[in-house]
Amino acid sequence: MSVTGVEGEERLDYTKAESGQIRRRSLRLLGSLLFPVRWSVVVAMLVVVVSTAAQVAGPALIAYGIDKGLPALLNQDWMPLAATGAVYLVTGVTGALLIAWYTVLSARISQAVLIDLRKRVFLQTQRLSLEFHESYTSGRIISRQTSDLDAIRELLDSGINQLVQGLLYMVFTAIALVTLDGVSGLVLLVALVPLLALTRWFQVRSQHLFRRSRTASASLIVQFVETMTGIRAVKAFRTEPRNERVFGKLVEAYRLVNARVIQLFGVFDPGLILIGNVTVAVVLLVGGFRVADGQLAIGALLAALLYTRRFFDPMEEMAMFYNSYQSAAAALEKISGVLEEQPGVPDPIKPVDLWTSTGAVQFENVQFEYQADRVILPHFDLTLEPGQTIALVGSTGAGKSTLAKLISRFYDPSDGRVLLDGVDLRDLHPKDLRRAIVMVTQEAYLFSGSVADNIAIGKPGATRAEIEAAAQAVGAHDFIVGLPGGYDTDVNKRGGRVSAGQRQLISFARAFLADPAVLILDEATSSLDIPSERLVQEALQTLLSDRTAVIIAHRLSTVAIADRVLVMENGVIVEDGTPDMLISGTGRFSKLHAAWRESLV
Incomplete structure (x- = not known):
């Protein structure tokens, strides 16, 4: 440095x-x-x-x-x-x-x-x-x-x-x-x-x-x-x-x-x-x-x-x-x-091409340290099967977002390897990596320009029909056509002309238009109200059926669509199983689910 x-x-x-x-x-x-x-x-x-x-x-x-x-x-x-x-x-x-x-x-x-x-x-x-x-x-x-x-x-x-x-x-x-x-x-x-x-x-x-x-x-x-x-x-x-x-x-x-x-x-x-x-x-x-x-x-x-x-x-x-x-x-x-700062995540010298991806993600003896003085994720192994929807659950600071950022290669592991279809992410061509893996964050940032322009970021050169189809898939079409200029409405700086939930839906449409093999939702439903969240969950069940998905959410209602739940505490995966299996058990997730149901009552 x-x-x-x-x-x-x-x-x-x-x-x-x-x-x-x-x-x-x-x-x-x-x-x-x-x-x-x-x-x-x-x-x-x-x-x-x-x-x-x-x-x-x-x-x-x-x-x-x-x-x-x-x-x-x-x-x-x-x-x-x-x-x-x-x-x-x-x-x-x-x-x-x-x-x-x-x-x-x-x-x-x-x-x-x-x-x-x-x-x-x-x-x-x-x-x-x-x-x-x-x-x-x-x-x-x-x-x-x-x-x-x-x-x-x-x-x-x-x-x-x-x-x-x-x-x-x-x-x-x-x-x-x-x-x-x-x-x-x-x-x-x-x-x-x-x-x-x-x-x-x-x-x-x-x-x-x-x-x-x-x-x-x-x-x-x-x-x-x-x-x-x-x-x-x-x-x-x-x-x-x-x-x-x-x-x-x-x-x-x-x-x-x-x-x-x-x-x-x-x-x-x-x-x-x-x-x-x-x-x-x-x-x-x-x-x-x-x-x-x-x-x-x-x-x-x-x-x-x-x-x-x-x-x-x-x-x-x-x-x-x-x-x-x-x-x-x-x-x-x-x-x-x-x-003269060097990227902590450098581009590969001899990149490996991966034109198509099945979405298979594997962690091999991975450890992550922040600034070499604090271990966030101790050594662990993990495999995410192609087409599987995984929910990451745990308290704040448990390491869920860090794990997701390792999959997106926002960070590189301090030790071990993260693989996509058997290729180390550090060797994968950056274009193939960004095409195969997309993350939707809680912030849902919108750039100055029209709604259509913001959705099209997911696929430059997309037609209006493709843009509208993506918006319809996530339940954003109805509110967009109700805007003063429809899809041509200028969202203004930081999306000032749309609500937080609407910004999140636009970012969902952007991600779905990109059609990645691996989709990561990092607290991405936190800004949605209950009706909007239900619309998105309905869309997720259809749109995530043929891709690997990692969902990080505090709302356990979102976990219902998951095939598999990983419960993290202090950087360690303490539970791993289907939602029904973990709910019926006596572990951490079962207690979280019970507390959530009581809060609804």
Whole structure:
């Protein structure tokens, strides 16, 4: 697992080795993003070098015009001054045109990189296993796709331009100053000592603060997303005052860390101005005496002053770049951590095809541990015969859902094998696995779109007749045709236009349309009222007759359609038999059934 992965996402106290690992990981990601646009980057670099050189030539041309062109003009020779003016105009126009071209090139590069990165994050978060998503909150994933990518976008759109142009401008300016007047260049060299010290001071203190700022920003997003996602619970339990206090603390923490960042700039920016002004003053003082002694021409002094002043001009922009850079670097660390996460359920290297399946499921000496420190399912063997309907019964936390997720290969066993028609699920081609095994969960999630679109997820390309037939089979057709647009009704985000029971029926229709060999219903009838549940049970008796089915339910009424009942306690199957056999016994299921009948009375 990566250093900033699920366990250590919000850490700030990295060791030196971990920091180096994170930097290398981020640089690998950046390199892979830039590689497809490498030639555009090369062209952009050439353009910005030429344009910067054209801009830096200005003061030298002014010095030449004053020192050479004016004396020649006094002697009725206007060519040197005119030529200087013409060259100055050409360099100015050339620099402006090249900068415009560079701006377009850099924008295209940044957009290509961002599109690539957004796709990678989206595809990776889909590819990662259920274990990752159960540990990594949805708010943090949203933060990766929003605020973190925005930080990188700001860096690519403006920060890189500031860095490249600023650095080149400073280097070319220093070279021009040294070439023009070595003494003034020496003064500038001495000024670099306090300049570098101030920059290093800013870098050391800002690095930690910018990482804290990204973490604080992510915490705000996480809190907001979780509150809005659970708004029904918020309203039901009147947690608005508590949420306000929690969010207020997060906002205050974010404000404080940004206030400290602003304080850093409050020292750094005036420090740059002070060093720049003192350097210009020293160049003017030393150069003035040298002009008076005839050692330096007046035009050269003017050019030296312009170069010295211009040398410090990009520094403030460089500081703003460092702001963008630190934010983007922290964001890139988090994104690279997500992108380097390895799925807990990897695709097989040499997948085995299984075009048709009988639905025979077998557990061979299977054990499942969660994070290698807690055994959920001890070693056990189990065989589910083709076409058999099995009900999993037990108290909450008994391991029923874990067993079902092993069949669906949401998890891989820590030890042993889960087989489908004799093929280890870890070797089975993912397409064949998803076609053969379908799970319907309690959540019954609906995507934005029409009712027909949501049902058709079970079989892409299904005809309207097939969609309606699936809905009729599970008893969903009547309520669907009663919706404002029938099958074309937009269910809205999270199925907001239909009830919880209706969402469950739509998800049933989706699963039945998929026609899997193994169908798993994980508490899938919990949202249904009694009439709807009876309709579904009637449909199940017909539709499950030729497939293997695993039903997890607390309602023992659902167990009546099962051929076989497995009773689980603490991850162990304690009873196994037909419903009638277990009811007539004295075991755990018999007691559960008796208590259920008493509750009905």
